[in-house]
Amino acid sequence: MAGGRVIISVASGKGGTGKTLVATSMVLSLSDKGRVQLLDCDVEEPDAHLFLKPTFTHREAVSIPVPRVDERKCTYCGKCAEVCVYNAIAVMKEKVLIFPELCHGCGACSYLCPEGAISEEGKEIGVVESGYSNGVRFVHGKLSIGELMAPPIIRRVKQHVASEGIIIIDVSPGTSCPVVDAVKGSDFCLLVTEPTPFGLNDLVLAVELVRKLNIPCGVVLNRSGVGDRGVEEYCHRGNIPILLTIPLDIEIAAFYSRGIPLVEGIPQWRESFLNLFNKIGEILNK
Amino acid sequence: MKEVVVLSGKGGTGKTSIVGSFAALAKSKVLADCDVDAADLYLLLRPLTQQKHEFWSGQVAFIDEEKCTQCGLCQEVCRFQAIEDFRVDPVSCEGCGFCYQVCPAEAITMRENLSGHWFISDTRYGPLVHARLGIAQENSGRLVALVRQQAKLSAEKQGLDYIISDGPPGIGCPVISSLSGANLALLVTEPTLSGIHDLERVLGVCHHFGIPALVCINKYDLNEDNTRQIESYCLGQGIGIASKIPFDDVVTEALVQGLPVVEYSQHSVTHEIETLWQTVTKALGA
Incomplete structure (x- = not known):
């Protein structure tokens, strides 16, 4: 926790376990605790806005720079194709072919072209929208249909991270x-x-990931009451705290299906999410 | 030989449970787990690994401290913020090689990156091709393409009729890689606002790449208003609803037993999935 700011990401490995439910209920529970921000970084399938119904005030296109060759200057030397590890450029005898969907926008081709024949132009791959909802500042990104690369949009969403306050990040599965x-x-x-x-x-995979990134973690066990005790035993063995348990409950599922945040559908849950946040604070202050 | 890929946009809608049941129902097929980040199909199919292969993909930059003159050019050109204090963060490095190309001291080398493994296994339902992308690795799209290619080779070699692929969540790189060139996409959704929103996006991807799609509404009785909304949306899009599967605890019970639900129970879920598989084979023109 640096400079009055705490960033908590909500991830899962497996999809559909309740990340968005937890992220949205957590920000709403904390909305009277000062500046609170939700960043939906699941840019392939962003859903948090369905629950928070924000008013968007700002929209920016996200582009990646792709090369554009000035054939008047090009000598077809092939340097650009040689340095491009993504095979996004092919140089023929008197023609340069560019495959923008393979380009990662690293910029090596334009920098290294000996003739200065390559400039870069933006290719739009998605948008970032920001606004507010119920005292929560809201930002999400959306990858355009048919586009491959989510990371540039995620990085752009994260440029909106506030300099202070509580920031909750909703993450994609995987x-x-x-x-x-x-x-x-x-x-x-x-x-x-x-x-x-x-x-x-x-x-287990997600724990491996956060450990690799050196980020402390805790578990929210959703739909408890069905299944088996494998997760609890694993957490116990690995000393991973289970910070909140949400039962499998038809009422909770019904609110979720209608896009109603849990803490609005059943306000008693607010206390549980505040507790969850406090427990995280205790772990971070240890 | 025909290939069906099971997708959903939103995670956790039941893709793997359905593919596991198809494994038990379909004769003459090879199974492919295209969710290489969080592969779960093996938990139902209990494979015996026959072949294990390394997946080398991409490169990572490495700076030789002895040769480095700390001029800072590499940090300046890197667009992925992967170099800090003359060290490369392998997680952020996209392997573009720009730094390697420009380093005046020739202090940077590009090292091959072992980014995962892939397997060909036997199961009691037939061959399974699956993979494990290393934690925090890139190139999941390429690994998915490799899994599909190997599944196709297996099917050809053994004269099998179907490839049944369990797809990843989302709409980006690995999804597009598991979809391109398939004969049919089966989209599994659930009657929640998130499920509907995500279905629309993944269906957009199918349209974009010209892949025919069918929709299955899982746990349809959890919110019948939303189910009707999905039905009328699909009708408007000219997309068939292949099946409506009711919510039933037996699905989780079967999972805990490590069995496809069609082998575990004779409830209506099983009958629905049997009908679904027949509809899929019809759509595949078999």
Whole structure:
């Protein structure tokens, strides 16, 4: 916790375990505690706005720089194709082919072109929208349909991280690059799981990820009451705190299905989410 | 040979449970787990690994401290903020090689990166091709493409009729990689606002790449208003609803037992999944 700011990411490994439920209820419970911000970094399938229904005040396109060759200057020397490890450029006898969907926007081709024939132009791959909802500052990113690369959009969403206050980050499922980009820089990572063999398998992977990033973590066990005790036994053995347990409950599922945050549907839950936040604070202050 | 890939946009809608049941129902098929970040299908199919292969993909920059003159050019050109204090953060490095190209002291080398493993296994339902992307690695799309390619080779070699792929959540790189060129996408959704929103986006991806799609509404009775909304949306899009599966605890019970639900129970869930598989085979033109 640096300079009056705490960043908590909510991740899971397995999809559909309740990340968005936890992230949205947590920010709403904390909204009278000063500046609170929710960043939805699940840019492939952002859903937090369905629950918080923010008023958007700002929208920016996210582009990645892709090369554009000035064929009047180009000598077809092939340097650009040689340095591009993504195979996004092919140089023929008198033609340069560019495959923008393979380009990562590293900029090596334009910098290294001996003729100065390559400039860069933006190719839009998604948007970042920001606004507010019920005292919560809200930012999310959306990858455009058919685009491959989520990380540049996630990084742009994270440029909006406030300089103070409580920041909650909703992360996509999995353990690869989009999750790393979303979780990186957090003070704490909450891992939401369910008490099933799938939940356990993916929790183990998620724990490995946050440990690799050196971020302390704790577990939220959702839909407790079904399944088995594998997750609890694993957490006990590995000394990973279970900070909140949410039962499998038809009423909770019904509010979720209608896009109603848990703490609005059943206000008694507010206390539980405040407790969750306090427990995280205790761990961080140790 | 025909290939169906099971996708959902939103995670946790039941893709793997359905694919596990298809494994038990379909004759003459190879199974492919294309969720290489958080692969769970093996928990139901209990494979015996026949072949294990390394997946080398991409490179990571490495700075030789002895040769480095600390001129800072590498840090200046890197667009992924992967170099700090003349050290490379391997998690942030995208392997573009820009730093390696420009370093005047030739202090930077690019090292091959072992980013995961892939397997060909036997299960009592037939061959399974699956993979494990290393924690925090990139190139999941390439690993997915490799899994599909190997599944296709297996199917060809053994003269099998179907490839059944369990896809990843989301709409980005690994999803596009598991979808391109498939004969059919089966989209599993649930009657929640998030499920509907995410279905629309993944269906957009199917349209974008010209892949025919069918929709399955899982746990349809959890919110019948939303189910009707999905039905009318699909009708408007000209997409068939292949099945509506009721919510039933037996799905989780079967999972805890490590069994496909169609082998565990004779409840209506099982009958629905049997009908679903018949609909899928019809759509595949078999």
